[in-house]
Amino acid sequence: MRATFPHLLHLDIVLGILYPTLGVEIVPPPPITSRTIEIGVEHAPQNACFPLKVTLGNFVEGIERGADTVFMAGGVGPCRFGYYGQIQKIILEDLGYDVQFVLIDHPRFGWRPFFQALKTMAGGRFSFPRVKKAVSLAWKALVFTEELETQRRALRCQVVNRAELDMVIDGALQSLRKVESGSEFERIKKEAWSDLSALERKKENNFLKVGIVGEIYIAQETRINFQVEKLLGDLGVYVHNSVSTAQYVLNTFPVLKSKEKLEAWELARPYLKRFVGGEGIDTVGSTIRYAQEGFDGVVHLYPFTCMPEIVAKSVLTQVSRDFDLPVLHLAIDEHAGEAGLVTRVEAFVDVLERRRKYWKKAEGE
């Protein structure tokens, strides 16, 4: 079995750690490029949401690299995401690819299919201690990749040499690909932290602070969202992203639950009481949290036609007014133009800067 899977930021690194220990060969799809998007757009239904198209492109490119199995997460109903697997399976069949499509659903929708899928994904031999060890290391790696990205967002405006920052983080990510043991992992982690703290910082520290909220895929996948975080960082903005795959995974297990998410839902309650699908509530709750933490603005990223986020967007209009917090909404799909996006982000940062100056002046009087 040679399995491929969709990209989601550094998921390939995490699965690259998990799978060799299980004896399953994985074929990561090549990095997302314009070609990936072209393939996805060509074969997916026109009005499907953008992440479906991109991940479909991943599968086709993975199969071209020699994969005979596709791993995909399902989830019957947070939103249209629940249909992704089923639709992609049919599309791949129609295209004439002879591949096994393993769709893992939430155990809530049946423990039997869940374990069956898990068993296939674990290479048929399902020995609990072995899986546990591999999962634990992969989990730590997932959390670490997210921490690294958090540092990249936060430090971009602070360091003197941005290229060095990218070098440290990309270097750590690269060495993670080869990690095999827990001790090796700890060494990489320690090294990365000391390298990061050794970077030369700028003297001033009153940066504008912008939070990112939105749909899990678009808000995280930098190769799709025109690197909004980098753009903001280059404009001298401190960036924090409220979206995290680790928290998402945690939250799917009833016993664990994500503290962060529960907190966000609680905050969103005065505005949005019910689950509206996807990350709709999280978007609203995280925006309120950013307002309370004194952020200057929020960037809302979502796929064009994403229903949960459109609900959140309407709610955010009121949140933005109540908390006096500017929100920039960016809908992304294959038609989104980079020039227009850059102009809007630049103008948004100008708005935040001028607001700060204005308030400072008003306070001084």
Added chain:
Amino acid sequence: MELYLGVDVGSVTTKLVLMDKKKKIWASCYLKTSGDPVLALKEGLTYIEDHLPRGGEIVGVGTTGSARHLAGVVVGADIVKNEITAHAVAAITRVPEVRTVFEIGGQDSKLILIREGVVEDFAMNTICAAGTGSFLEHQAVRLNVPIEEFGKLALQAEQSVRIAGRCTVFAESDMIHKQQLGFAKPEIIKGLCESLVRNFMNNLATGKTIEDPIVFQGGVAANQGIVQAFRDFFQGKKKIVVPPEHGVMGAWGAAILAMEYAPQETAFQGFEVVNRVFENRSFTCGDCPNGCEVVFLKEEGVIKALWGSRCGKWTPETVGQKFAESKLEEKTDQRELSVS
């Protein structure tokens, strides 16, 4: 006298403004970009040089518009700013109590909300042509009416006719249909103006509170038919101001931003730029399937700036090396840079 130069290179027109420390405009010009921003810039610079007051010296330059980065390199800008900020700054300078800015240009339109002299919110339409100057120009050609006469004709109409303005192509077929029903030209033009206004309001103003005074600027503000259509839309209840400088507000804003930025020493290249040879070259990088179209600007054979390299591997140095090594230059795609 210390002067500031503001440059706004848009998709359809190029604007330059020469301003003094009191933000007074000494000279301004409004030219067609015609797909060649460098040539338009040179023309504009020549005009400004001819109208430079005696003893005037340029101490700061700001650029804006969709080709702001290119213009910034060619002219030598101290500050390169997006057009939303530039337009807002100019509107606040012209009408300090302004609360809303409508800006309709050649290929995009903007709505800016201002409260107490600070931009609070904005919206920008860059996807669809149906709310922009290009839409009107296209229909004017179809109706065989010079675009300058367009607004005046609309005012002559006694009644209006509703034309679907959601999409440029469908607007055209609807317009033909209305012509065949026997509506006169002025009525159809009035209908077009109203459909543009409707489109602007639907696309940009949904969910936003429009308060007056409204400053209406951009090239399309010259069209009295559109101004009237906006007044009708608000049933005459909102105050709409069209400043006499409406066409060059972006460039004026860029000049004001350059003055606020107050460079120690300006990066302005001088009016000699007009005599220098600029070339736009491009090649498609084939190193990964992204196939980035890398565009670079050469000044007198030296690469000055470069755009479009997503991964960042192409810089003026690496591109220079690439061409020096393989002499690929002859084979490259020598298309002129078109700015959209």
